[in-house]
Amino acid sequence: MAALYEGYTLCGLVPDQNLSSSGIQGIEEERDSDHVVVTDSTRSVTLYKVSDQKLLGSWTVKQGQTLTCSAVFNSQTKEYVVVSDNKVIRIWKEEDILLDKAFKATVSSDIWMVHCRGAVRLLDSLLAAPQQPIEEVLNQEETIRWSTTIVAETQQFVIFTTEQKGDHFLYLQRLNPNTLQRYRLEREEPGVSSLSFSASYRDKHIHLLYLYPNGHVYQSVVSVQGLAVEEGAQALPLPRSLLLGLPVGDGLLEAASAMVLDEAHVAVVGVPHPSAGAGKDFLCIWNTNFQTLQAGKEMAGKIYGQLWSFSNKLFIPHGKTLSIIPFECPKSSLASALGKLRQAKTEAPASVPSWNNILHGEKAQPSRTVETRKTRTTRKTQSTPSVTIDQVLDLIKTAPVEEVQKEVEGFLSRADLQDLQPSVGQLASTLMSRSLNDPAFYSPSTLAQLVHTQCLCHSVCPDLVLLALEKKDYFLCQLCLQFFPDIPEAVTCACLKAFISVPDVDAEKVRLEPDSISFMETLISRDRGQVGVQNGFSPTSCEEDCSDDVSGHQTRTEAKEKTSAPPEQICPVGLHKAVLLNEILQTAYSDTFLLPHLKDLSSQHVVLFLQYLQFLYLKYSQDDSLQMHGCRSPSLAQVMDWVCLLLDAHFTVLVMTPEAKGLLLNLHSFVRSQVRLVSELGKIESSLQELKKMKVKKDVGQYSIEVIELF
């Protein structure tokens, strides 16, 4: 799972009066990844050491002159190069203090970084004859929008894009031998031009990523080897593929930027966070394989749509500061995309796109577990004339609840499961926006049905779970927890909080999954009288242990309770509430992300939850056949993980809480019995190993009579 870490400020900015640009011309890497050269759009070039946030040097041109490209550092000659006033190349070293005294050369034509009007020159050859004629490569009205250079193994490339009357072109200039290839970019909607470009090189291909104001991120791949050499030929159309469709909220994006981080991750700035309303001041990392949002961060102040990245740090100007945000994109795997691996017993949810599907575009295997009984029956009975997805979507926007319910049901029963996935997402998000805008509109059964298709996930409709919580639709919550593979830890925690604070009376009214209820029923009904001794372990012995440590008062109460029924053997929460809590226990999570949210729980809730977990633990340790039951149930490992997490989050509070004292002592005794068991096992380890050794050389005797069989 990619993550954005706490950022820090590198320097302040002097933005324009109207805040249209950040005032930064460009940022380039200096001698190593820890040094950058920041060129501001007016007059100065500044050198920073990133990790120390320290300014190492600054150079300024005279008043009246302006820098027209970002300064670059030549690591071989240890020289800086910058262009001022489009014509003057300035070269200096770190020791030079005054820029005006440094070397300069005026060239005959406008300079765009190192290429001028589309012509590309090496700096050395240009400096050798500054006044050499520079040919015109671009058409009259063509202007350069963006440029970069890429080193691909031994080859160097200069890439730049141009615009001419709404058409966009990509130029790929290869140096040594010089070839120039012109590509035409496909037009997006008229009047829309791309907001940002980002190029990267991997596997002998240049990957070009560009973002349009409508939130579409496209990727074009150009092979480095198969470059056509014919020059001046017609611009080739450049094929593109839609990599991401980012939510744009209302209106188009204005200042936004997308940047490739690695093969599976894209950083996007200036695009709204899908679950945080329409504000555009977010920095997000998306996984393009899973189409999931991996990390997001709100940036204070205006976003200028500029973004740089050097060695796992994102440089982003916002408001009046230039911030550095370290990030991490670990290799994405299915397991990490889903947070902690789910319980092994449950089959992988079908809504997780398969690798084959994404990488090779193969048809997904129709999943067999998807259909619920309900959809199956409806599919048989319904055969109304077909309604297209668009019609259904329109309907959802206006029609009353009952009609929407009917239509969606009909649509789902007709649609083929294989191509259901995109439409289910659309249906869900339209339903969601309707429900959010219109508080009176809420269609729990439709939503439940959509969730049941297992084609949905949290990133598709990020508001669904919270909405269900708000509407106290715990059944839907349960379904979401069960079927969504990517519920964020914050939402899980919100559910936990909601579930644990529901009064038992209310909870009993809720309709829930029968499977999970039956599991809890068997668990609770397994009577407290039946105290089995398994493998020499009896839970009473552990209670005796704990009574040793407790004060005299405690011992008396303990003794009293033992005669009736030990409190740990009684389920501290009602049946339905327990079922809901079980669902929480079984969701996927990462400890690091869950822990901060867990801290929000109140101490009473924590104690209650811990009591429940203790109850589960005791039940499990009495009878491990419970887990083999076949129905959905949390595993012992999951229970223990949660106990540990809760204790981690709240230990200091719990120690101070008087009612938690008994509980903590009990848990302590669990741990002690475990430690004792392990140490006892450690004692017999060597003897067991001896047994193993003996088995290996079983017949090293001098003589034996054996029976063998040949076939």
Added chain:
Amino acid sequence: MGEFKVHRVRFFDYMPSAIRAMAFNSRTERLAVARADGAVEIFNFSDNYYQEKVIPGRDGRAVEALCWVGQRLFSAGLNGEITEYDLENLKPQYVIEAYGGPIWTISCNNQGTHLAVSCEDGTVKLFEILKEKIQFQRNLDRQKSRIISLSWHPSGAQIAAGMMDMIRIFDTETGRATHRLLVERGVGASKSREVVVWSIAFLSNNTIVSGDSAGKVQIWDGLMGTLVRTHLVTKWDVLALAVSQDESSLIAGTSEGTIVQFQFLSSTVDRQDRDHEWVRTRTFKNHSHDVKALALTDTAVVSGGMDTQLVVHPLLDKVEKNTQEAAQRKIAFPHRSLVGCAKKAGLLLFQFPDHLELWRLGESDGNGKPGDSLTVKRKPEKLLQLKRKGEDHICCSALSPCGGWLVYSTVSSVRLYKLQHNNNISVNKVSKLPKELRSVHQLCFSADSSKLFASSSQSSVVVVALNQLECKYLQTLRHKSDSRQPIHLLSPSDDGKWLAAANTDCQIHVYNLHKMKLHCSVPVYSSCPTAVAIHPTTNNLISVHADQQIFEFSLQQKEYTEWSRKLQKQGLHGLWLKRDTPVTSVGFNPKNPTHIILNDTFMFCIIDQSLPLPESSTILYNQMTLRSLPAPERTRQSHAFKICKNFQHVLSMSLLDDLSLVVVERPLLDVMAQLPPPVRQKKFAT
């Protein structure tokens, strides 16, 4: 296919003797190996390293060095004697006392005219090689200390001799020592100890290479008498050196068990020959103990030492990759059986160099499932330990199938015993043996125990009739070819009519015992037979050869059988041919005439002649697969070769008359455990 009850015997404490010296004859491709007990073995490198001949040792004969002169083989040892071997009768031909105390080495000049021996008394003695014997010629200048190593210059005009702390160069014409090269002692504590030049090589460009007890391999200029280069290769001793025939490569064996190779290479790429020097190139570690004997053939490093194994390590730049030749060979066990088995009586006879052991196999009660170990009701019992008489080691022995007769032979005599099993065993030596039974190298009894066959000199077989405490000479069977090579395999048929005899000239002769004359000779195959047997019912002769080929020859038709032709036409499976130990026994299952039972050191195999032969693409070792298949599928998948690898390091295997198998294993780990600890063996005066 069937179940077998297997007596798995591991109480045969066979201990091979350490390898002391070796000599390779590149013309005949024979390697002679001398062991610590004085035995000399001949391996045929052109025929899958088959151990053709074994000349038994003798108490007190410690062979220190071997030397081929043409086809003649000489040895010398610390008993002060020079021995020439009779390779046709597998015994020493004559022994000559050198009168110089213990002899450290023996070396022959390239011309094949003279032998030089180095003696404890400080002399190098030259012997002239005559047709039937050798004759002392003269001594070279006597030195003050013993002479450990010798090497002739290829011209024959000079001899380099390694001794304590120095190397001497002698002129063979005058007998004078011309140079004295001082060898530096080891550093530290060994500074006070004399350094021993264990091995020396004199090359045609007058370079002398020496290996010494300070762990150095030194290159000397023999003309000037100066040291050119020192390579310190070990902390311990460099015990042996061997130079390739073209003098481009040499190897040095050390006490650590490593072998270091040096090659004569030019130090710069494009210079002339003059700039060549000896460069240390490779190190091999195939031994756990001292490497005492080395030979460098055109393609391989051959080494042997204290750990008793003969290792052939191919030089991968000299052989074609992925061929049989490129595989490393470790020869740990003899290629002939040291175990006799009385099939009717369930007795085993173990042959050691100095005694015989007779054991009765144990018994189990009841039957068990395949894979079970049955409970042993009666433990195996050692009935007899028979010490040999005289100083010569036992070369062969046999036990009659009924268990009533026991015979063994040394190079000088044959002893026959009558055994009587009552409550305890009684042994009676048969006193008067016919005089024809004297020099014998293979013995066996007929199936009804009424006759004793002995292979004798000049490829003949002596037949002796046995009855109650008396034995009578019947006939000497001779074949018509002029081969005089010894017979190494004898196999009578069960019905007593036929006797097959194979010799190391690859011939197999079949005698009719009723008529007491030669019946026929099997067409000679290029590879030596390693096991032969005559089928009890069909009277077909099965022969298995050192190159792993199998032939079936019909004695009635005097031609190869249909099955044999089919096998040759289709060819044996590649994995079968890749096995690197020879088949040492062939047997038959009396209950199922289509079954042939074979074994080598690492497997036993039942060939079912009624089943299809395995194609090259089928899995040869398919027993595990077949086990997992249902019965009908199994019959479809099975092929003629049913190979069982449950037993490893098998010295002998036989099928008793009650259809149980006897497998005698000698795990290599048990052999290793009996070796002395792998530290430097202190030899004399180091």
